[in-house]
Amino acid sequence: xxxxxxxxxxxxxxxxxxxxxxxxxxxxxxxxxxxxxxxxxxxxxxxxxxxxxxxxxxxxxxxxxxxxxxxxxxxxxxxxxxxxxxxxxxxxxxxxxxxxxxxxxxxxxxxx
Amino acid sequence: xxxxxxxxxxxxxxxxxxxxxxxxxxxxxxxxxxxxxxxxxxxxxxxxxxxxxxxxxxxxxxxxxxxxxxxxxxxxxxxxxxxxxxxxxxxxxxxxxxxxxxxxxxxxxxxxxxx
Numbered sequence: 001x002x003x004x005x006x007x008x009x010x011x012x013x014x015x016x017x018x019x020x021x022x023x024x025x026x027x028x029x030x031x032x033x034x035x036x037x038x039x040x041x042x043x044x045x046x047x048x049x050x051x052x053x054x055x056x057x058x059x060x061x062x063x064x065x066x067x068x069x070x071x072x073x074x075x076x077x078x079x080x081x082x083x084x085x086x087x088x089x090x091x092x093x094x095x096x097x098x099x100x101x102x103x104x105x106x107x108x109x110x111x112x
Numbered sequence: 113x114x115x116x117x118x119x120x121x122x123x124x125x126x127x128x129x130x131x132x133x134x135x136x137x138x139x140x141x142x143x144x145x146x147x148x149x150x151x152x153x154x155x156x157x158x159x160x161x162x163x164x165x166x167x168x169x170x171x172x173x174x175x176x177x178x179x180x181x182x183x184x185x186x187x188x189x190x191x192x193x194x195x196x197x198x199x200x201x202x203x204x205x206x207x208x209x210x211x212x213x214x215x216x217x218x219x220x221x222x223x224x225x226x227x
Contacts, residue, residue, distance in 0.1 A: 034215075043116070043203050043218025044155065087154055093214055102154030 004088045009107040018075040020106050022088030025069050030092040033064060033071045038085045038105070047086075048073070075108075083110045114138070116219035118204050124225045130192035133222045137186070137206030144181060145216060146189050147203040155203055161187065191224075199226045 005023040012018045024033070032051050036044035048055055050062040050071070061074040075082055085105040117136040125131050137144050142163050147155035158177065160168040163184035172179065176195070181187040191198055201223050205216040 041220070043205065043221055044216075045218065046215045049215065085154075093209075100157060102156070104152070105154050 003101070004090055004103050006086075006088055006103065006106045008104065009109065011109045011111070012078055014079055014110055014112055015077050018078050018082070018108060018110075020073045020075075020086055020088075020108070021070055022073070023070045024088070024090045027068050027090055028092065031068075031090045032093055033062065033068075034089045034091075035060070035062065035073045036087045036089065036102070038087065044087060044102070078108075078110045080110050080112070082108060084108060116204055116206055116217055118202075118219035118222055120222055121220060122223050122225075124227065125194055126227050127196055128193040130190065131194050131224060132188055132190045133202050133204075133224075135187045135189070135204030135219060137204070138208070138217055141206035141208045141217070142184065143207040143209070143214075144187050145203075145205040145207070146179060146187070147205065149201045149203055149221070151200075158189070194224075194226045196226050199224055 032049055034049040035047045037047050038044040048057055048060045048062045050064050052064050052068060055062040063072040085107050087102045087105040089100050089102060091100045116138055119134050123131055144161040146158040148158055149155045157171055159166055159172045159179050161181045164181050177191055179187060179189045189202060201221040203218055203221045205218040207214050207216045
């Protein structure tokens with residue numbers, strides 16, 4: 001199982017771009033990288049998923065280098081409402097072998 | 113579209129009492145997950161269902177925890193008897209794509225406090 005390592009916490013000012021990096025040195029060939037966001041008293045919410053290079057959607061971008069041993073979630077121009085815990089997950093998309101581990105996540109605090 | 117529904121939202125019980133949590137996944141989602149989340153930690157997978165079959169229950173403490181998903185729709189997670197260490201948030205999630213690292217839709221969770 002691919003283990004992930006993320007910073008425990010990050011601070012940012014409103015309007016800045018935030019980049020959260022996740023290390024997954026033993027990622028397997030079939031593994032995808034997925035990021036979730038969790039607010040207090042809510043379940044996690046899917047943000048973005050990718051396999052390689054760059055993926056972008058309306059809320060974030062995901063950068064994955066060629067060796068896929070790390071990935072970076074990029075949040076453009078964060079606002080106070082982006083204060084949350086962000087989890088990086090690595091796992092395959094098929095078969096019963098998949099077992100996703102959320103880890104402790106990165107607690108992002110956005111201030112004025 | 114309705115999201116994943118869980119009930120109750122909060123539950124307070126004394127140790128050694130039984131407790132049950134209910135989850136109704138998003139309509140059409142055949143994969144259902146139960147997670148436990150301790151304070152300050154990420155969710156920990158307890159069991160995963162594909163339709164009515166439990167395909168991954170290796171993390172479920174089977175001496176006191178049980179789960180069922182009759183008819184492959186809603187699901188119940190039970191603890192009997194509860195212990196102090198079971199205090200946590202129990203999250204249910206569902207996915208339309210089957211097993212694996214696909215987008216999961218989470219419910220709001222049930223916060224259990226064992227006294």
